[in-house]
Amino acid sequence: MAPLNARSIPEELLLLCADPVRGRLRIPYATFYRVIAGGTVAELLVTGAITVEERRITGFRPLGAHDEVAAGVLARLEAAGKRRQQLGLDLALRRIPRKPGLTPYLDRLTADGLLTVEKHRFLGLPYRRHVATRPDVRQEIAARVAATLAYEGGAAAGPDGQSAERDRQLAGLIGAARMDRRLYPGSTGAPTRRAILQLTKELPIARAVRRAINSDSAAGSS
Numbered sequence: 001m002a003p004l005n006a007r008s009i010p011e012e013l014l015l016l017c018a019d020p021v022r023g024r025l026r027i028p029y030a031t032f033y034r035v036i037a038g039g040t041v042a043e044l045l046v047t048g049a050i051t052v053e054e055r056r057i058t059g060f061r062p063l064g065a066h067d068e069v070a071a072g073v074l075a076r077l078e079a080a081g082k083r084r085q086q087l088g089l090d091l092a093l094r095r096i097p098r099k100p101g102l103t104p105y106l107d108r109l110t111a112d113g114l115l116t117v118e119k120h121r122f123l124g125l126p127y128r129r130h131v132a133t134r135p136d137v138r139q140e141i142a143a144r145v146a147a148t149l150a151y152e153g154g155a156a157a158g159p160d161g162q163s164a165e166r167d168r169q170l171a172g173l174i175g176a177a178r179m180d181r182r183l184y185p186g187s188t189g190a191p192t193r194r195a196i197l198q199l200t201k202e203l204p205i206a207r208a209v210r211r212a213i214n215s216d217s218a219a220g221s222s
Contacts, residue, residue: 172206
């Protein structure tokens, strides 16, 4: 089993949805696939597969030996980018299909023993519920992100630049998904929430995800 800090951003976003007591994943499916799509793009950024400037993806590099989900997304985005010279982040998020969506990440976490699957039936129809094998995994990830954000001097001054940048991107997506109050409640969590809010405003991918979610909400209410 890989250590938690070696997990991809989409996988950690899913683990952060675990109920702190029962471990059941509480995933708001209506919008969460947008956050997972943003996590996939953010993972490509921190691994050096893409470069981003403001609202556009400005460069692509081969992934080499990497997971097939990320490789497939990279190929899809690069093909779209070649037709436009540069690919806007808003369009990039739409280029990541809803299906299979969360499934590859859930399956990988299950195969690695971080999730188990409960099978149920409702009105005669089968459905599956994913449960974290360690309910405290959510707190571990949240605490690590908080520690990174609190590190004096920011990500560039940290001992591991890529890990710190991954935590920053993850924090921005936590804010885009509006999970910050659930993960960092009360007055003790206020400094982390402020840092997350700032990153959600600053980081291009987190901003793009927030725009996509707001657009979905506006379309649903019209």
